[in-house]
Structure formats: structure tokens, C-alpha cells
Amino acid sequence: MMMKDKAYWILTAVLLMLGGGLLIFSPAGKPDEVPPAELFRAMHDSSRFMCTDEVTRRIIEEDPSLLLIDVRNPESYRSFSLPGAINIPLTDLLLPEWGDYLRAPGMEKVLYSNDDIMAGQAWILCTRLGITDLYIMRGGLNLWADHILTPEAPPETASMELTDRYRFRLGARLYFTGGTGTGVSATQAEPIPVVRREKKTTIQGGC
Amino acid sequence: MGPLIPQGIIDPAWNNVFALLIGLAFGFILESSGFSSSRKLAGVFYGYDFVVLKVFMTAVMVCMIGLLYFDYMGWMKLSSIYILPTFLYSVIIGGVIMGFGFILGGYCPGTSFCGAVIGKIDAMFFTVGLYLGILFFSVLYPVFEKIYHAANLGPVQVHDLIGIPAAWFAFAFLVVGLIAFFVVSKIEARAKKIEY
Amino acid sequence: MEYPMKAPNRNDRSTRYLNPYLGGVLLGLLLLMTYFITGRGLGASGAVKSTVVATVNEITPEYAHRSNYYSQFISDDESPLNTWLVFEVLGVLAGAFLSGALAGRLKLKVEHSPGITAGTRLVAATLGGFLFGLGSQFGRGCTSGAALSGSASLALSGFLAMMGIFGTGYAIAWIFRKLWV
Secondary structure (H helix, E strand, O other): OOOHHHHHHHHHHHHHHHHHHHHHHHHOOOOOOHHHHHHHHHHHOOHEOOOOOHHHHHOOOOOOOEEEEOOHHHHHHHEEEEEEEEEOOOOHHHHHHHHHHHHOOOOEEEEEOOOOOHHHHHHHHHHOOOOOEEEEEOHHHHHHHHHHHOOOOOOOOOHHHHHHHHHHHHHHHHHOOOOOOOOOOOOOOOOOOOOOOOOOOOOOOOO | OOOOOOOOOHHHHHHHHHHHHHHHHHHHHHOOOOOOOOHHHHHHOOOOOOOOHHHHHHHHHHHHHHHHHHHOOOOOOOOOHHOEEEEHHHHHHHHHHHHHHHHHOOHHHHHHHHHHHOHHHHHHHHHHHHHHHHHHHHHHHHHHHHHHHEEEEEEOOOOOHHOOOHHHHHHHHHHHHHHHHHHHHHHHOOOOOOOO | OOOOOOOOOOOOOHHHHOOHHHHHHHHHHHHHHHHHOOOOOOOHHHHHHHHHHHHHOOOOOOOOHHOOOOHHOOOOOOOOOOHHHHHHOOOOOOOOHHHHHHHOOOEEOOOOOOOOOOHHHHHHHHHHHHHHHHHHOOOOOOOOHHHHHHHHHHHHHHHHHHHHHHHHHHOOOOOOOOHHH
């Protein structure tokens, strides 16, 4: 009944050894403060997203309860980031030194990255640790740049809401770019080098 | 350390060059394994050739274990690669429709390219069909849009959802897969021999 | 319908394929390398999507710019075909061709079960492609992108896609058996 295929048995032996090695060497289990059912429920709740307009408004109003967290790598953060944001790269999120920031009471923490994939991963990581008041900026920096730096004028027949939003974004653009509409504020020398992935996950209009 | 290009260790200008080289290896491996033949591919559903299962599952196992080791050794954190986000309804609907596509067409996009380039006319027709199907989706996008974006659970990973360490899931996956290989080889041996 | 009860001809070079486990290991290592170098997995359907976007943009650019869907993928300074996946697929074509040439498998033909005509096969192939194209958009990837790469990276979506595709396939295989056996 022995299978003649040697390859199968070699494969089995090697894989089981490697797999077993992983079991032994890898950490005994992730910090599991939040049970999976809770996590699942939290994931279904789309109120974890905060739209770019909201984030922008809070930046302009200098809302003290807002904590912007840029989860990209340091080089990306240095070349451009939102005003007032701190940089906690995704890979460093679990380090103890950031614990105080992430658990600061009364602060609403907004995670962002270029799109919302990395920020989404950060959100899942942190939520599992039981961190609350955590948001993802929907669409990330790509959408932010789209909406704020190059806002789309609504058609003439548009509703008050749309026109108001457009005017808000124009104003925001002025705030960030110091009136030139190209680069961002005096501290940045060059225009935003926003890294685009192949697909822009743009949800045109509001959230 | 990794991933090398996003971290800037390799100049991003090389990205497309690597795409080409990686694709070259991908196409070569697929074709050499017989994935350029629709009848061979369909065999997984009819019991006469399980090459799809063997190659596919082995590849997933090897890569999964590899990624976990890279994470453990500190060469590349698992959280730094692109994790496909889960849009619950959309992915299930997509899977079901693709299932029909597979049974009818006997190919999937990657394999149809392999088949087409070696002269399989049915693969070429499949590829044309692909184009039309995607065109159809894009034109009717306003209809599909709502369900396409619904139930965004984010880039969640299976072990997070079940609540076990990744290594345990990987090991369980390994065991199940290896047993499956044993079982299907028996089925293959007893299937009616057909020439294709 | 009775088929000749003979195994594939072992002396015929063109039916010599890699051992599937070896193929799987190579593919797995390639996928691993791809993640390590680029941070993303493999794919295939995305390249066809880029082609759709590019051609629609060529033929009716006004519609493309207006449409919710197409406008996401077109930019004024570069062609929608300038994507990682398109280059990858070009490589796939070259690699498969090379492999087929080395194995003596280059041959223009309609591959079909003796139980159906070539015409039936072509109709089924086109329909299958259509459905796969449609499904791959909902699934945000095909077997290479979502199922293979997704599962390897432990993404839930990858496993759901894999189970959806193969589960459905097995569920309906018997209905369409005339096409294959």
C-alpha cells in the first residue's frame, strides 16, 4: 500500500519537520486580550472609519483629542505626513514604548497609511490588544490628497451639502498649502510625493 | 529587512523588471507542471488528475511556512506584506462564479495564458471571455458597487479570526494537506485511465 | 462512451511534466521570493483588467473619465497598462512559451474531450472565461491572486476565495461532466 512516489514522502518529512520547528520556536501565543468573537463584531462595525474631511477639520481646528498615527516606515513619514502626526511604523506597533500613546485616555487615535490596507492591519493588531477609540482614516493619504489638494467641483445642480463640502475642501487646501495649491506649507520644499499603488481605492464623494 | 522594494533596499525602479522575471518563472513552472492543459486541470474535479490540488496546496504550504519563518527570523514581518482585505459578500459571490467559470472553461486566468501561448485555441477563447467578463463587470459597476464594497472586514488573517497562533494554523493546514495528497493519489490510481 | 484503456504514452516527450510536488515547492518558493522582494503576491486577472481599462480609455475616453469604475484606474501621466501585473503576465507568457517549446508542446489545437465537439469546447471556454472574469472582480483576484497568494499570506479572503472556487466546482462538476469525461 506504500505509495511509490518518493517525492511525496520527502515532502511530507521536510514539511512536518519545518512545521514542527515553527511550533516549537514561535512565541507561545499572541497577546489574546480580545476574544475572536469580539474582534469579529468590531470588524463588522464600519464606524471604525473616519473620513478624510473629518480628519482635516480636526487638524484645522487643532482638536486636542485627535492623535494622528502614521503607520508607514520612517522614510515615508519624513518625506510627507499630516501635520501633527506621530510615526509608529506598523512593525513597531507592539513595542512597549508606544503603549502609553496608544492607551492615552480621552484621545481619539486615527491610524493612516497611503491607502487603508496598512492602517487596517494596524487597527486589527491594536484592537486585539484591547486598545479602543481607534480609527482608520478611510482611503488613507491617497484619498486625502485627492479630496483636499485636488477637490472635485460639484456640478451646478448639486445639493447644498455637496457645495458646502467643496468649499470646505478648498479652504482646507489653502490652509495646508499656504495658498499656492501645489506644495504643502513652507516646511516642505517639494510637492507631495504620495506613493500610489496600482489601484486607487477612491470612493468619490463622502464616506 | 524585507520586503525589499517597499523598504527601499532595492530601487523601486526595478519593480517592473522583477515583475517580468517573476512572471517568467511563474509561467515556466505552471506550464512544466501541466497547467497549460485544460483537461489536466479539470481532472481535479473528476478524479483522474489531481495535479491542481498537489501543486496548489504544496505551494501554499511552502510559502506559508516560509513567511512564518521569515517573520520569526526577523527577515520580514508578516504585517509588512500586502494582505488581501476581506469583503465578505463579494469574495464569496466571486468564488462561486469563478467555480462555474472553472468547470465550464477548464482554466483560470494564469493557466489560460500558459495554454494560449503554447497554441491551445480553447485557452485563447477563454482569455477573450475573461476580457468580456471583466468588461461586463466594469460597465455594470453601478449595479454591483454596493455589494462589492459591503462588509469590509479589513485585512484580517485566518488565525486572528480563530484566535490561535499562526504557527498552529500553518501546522494544521500542513497535516490536512499532506493527508489529502495521500487520499487523492489513491483516487487517481483507481480512476479510469483516459488519454489526454 | 468507452475510452481506450491506456495510460499516457511515456515515450512521448510532450506529456512529460514536472513532478507535481516539485512544481508546488518551486511555485511556493517563487511566491515567497515575490513577497520578500515586492511585498505583494502573484496575480493574473489584474492584467486583463488593466487591458480592459486601457482599451476602453482608448476607444471612449470620455466615458472612461466619467465612469465611477474606470476613473479610478486612469491617470493622465501614465498608461493604465503600466502596472506590475501587466509586466508579470508578459513574463508568464514568455516563461510558459519557453517551457512549452522545450517540452515539444507547442501545437495549435483545440483541446477537448472526445465526447464533445471542438465547437462545443470553444463555446464553453468562452463562457467559462466570461464567468471567471466576472467572478475575479468580485473576488478581488483569481486563483493566483486571491486563492494562492492570499491563502499563503494567511488572508481570510484567500481561503474564502479558494473554498468558494473549489467548493462550487465540486458541487457542480457532475452536472457538466459531459464536457470532460
